Amino acid sequence: MSRPRCHPRSHYRAFLTLTTRWADNDAYGHLNNVVYYAFFDTAVNQLLIEAGVLDIASSPVIGLVVETHCNYFSSLKYPQKVEAGVRVAQLGNSSVRYEIGLFAEGSEAAAAQGHFVHVYVDRATQKSVAIPGATRKVLEGLSATQL
């Protein structure tokens, strides 16, 4: 059960600052492990919305989550703020794999890091489709290799 290498902030292409909530602290006094995934979702979709390529209510093609993963290195606690770093690690025809790092505000070392995979589907039929061109451009801008 070996731990992955912890990526530095420079690994990521975009950062968002997110606030924690009282209820995020669980009975052990730190952020519940589940909350980290709420940050993953929030960071990735916010980047897409702000780039103008996702309208939650009406986009005809949407990304469905098919895989998520997280490694936890140190604990975070409300009321700390969290900085979420995002980069695109793999970009396929209909799927994209994001890597996300969560940092206590101002910290150089990630408290946690993980990934999640979106498969793009037609909203009505839920069948997988190619990632739309405008979205792909945004994802390329977030990619490791700056295609």
Added chain:
Amino acid sequence: MSRPRCHPRSHYRAFLTLTTRWADNDAYGHLNNVVYYAFFDTAVNQLLIEAGVLDIASSPVIGLVVETHCNYFSSLKYPQKVEAGVRVAQLGNSSVRYEIGLFAEGSEAAAAQGHFVHVYVDRATQKSVAIPGATRKVLEGLSATQL
């Protein structure tokens, strides 16, 4: 089922900016009504922690929530930011009633407003006790009448 008057921003003594999350939007596409209470909790306790009168892990006297209430005027949606206004409306010997207004970032009109009541108790025995002096001072500073 009449609605209360919607208080302006000037009604509140302190403001905090809080971020919304993807999962806050429910099946109807806007913030679930439950999330507003997560903001209430978060705003009030953060003010107390930042003022140095609450240590979640070790304070021997803590506030337990005995009543909460919220009226919803208009919807909020992720990824909007929310500004939470707080004031102390009533300050008893062992209890305090907060009023909270939630505003879409930059908006003059509250999207929702409500209150919640903390009763201070001894952490170990859960019996009600007088609000500690240092906490009372902070609460007076947040009170409507600036006692």
Added chain:
Amino acid sequence: MSRPRCHPRSHYRAFLTLTTRWADNDAYGHLNNVVYYAFFDTAVNQLLIEAGVLDIASSPVIGLVVETHCNYFSSLKYPQKVEAGVRVAQLGNSSVRYEIGLFAEGSEAAAAQGHFVHVYVDRATQKSVAIPGATRKVLEGLSATQL
């Protein structure tokens, strides 16, 4: 800051059993006050769905929450199960006020009780409309006076 009378189980017309979650327990070791409202939402909508008068994805007329309230009498803790009692306390032309009591499984005394008010709106325009006939029938069946 007086407390309301705590209603007995017989006050309610329908009961649902709901499970708690690890993350429901907050830093003080009991269910966060916010979670109670998640149970309110869940119990009321589940009754409507099971009665066949709400389809979350497609109903053209839906209930929007305009007011919620809760009084907390004693604490609940994961992994306890919770029994939610529901009754309709007021039934207007376009709005309905539910009363909800939350009981630790098997307990006679409510741990918390509150209410919430749904205003029915046209899903597309968000304008208030009369409660549909089939829904009204279900609500009458849940009402205090068994109209």
Added chain:
Amino acid sequence: MSRPRCHPRSHYRAFLTLTTRWADNDAYGHLNNVVYYAFFDTAVNQLLIEAGVLDIASSPVIGLVVETHCNYFSSLKYPQKVEAGVRVAQLGNSSVRYEIGLFAEGSEAAAAQGHFVHVYVDRATQKSVAIPGATRKVLEGLSATQL
């Protein structure tokens, strides 16, 4: 980005039935991916509590989550009930890896499956320690090979 094999119900050693909530459904109308992890946490800890080897408030040795993972095969929706299957896949000196499958009530095919790893630590110092004997016995009973 290949998918793992989906395990049948017989893969798991214990099952719990968990209820979904209105707020679990996100803007896309199905359970948010984050909620699945709330079920993981809930199922595993509930097994430990019911077996008498975890007291959330007072156990001197506790399991901290260091890694979680989930693959999503099909969507779940409130108000469906979810059955969580659990087994212990690896049992080390101070850590344990659980595999969890989530099934729509009565379904043979898992909607999602994943794992999470607890490292046991001294609650006060947060240093890793050996899994206590009584806990180990319970974990062995949940293990794949029935040690």
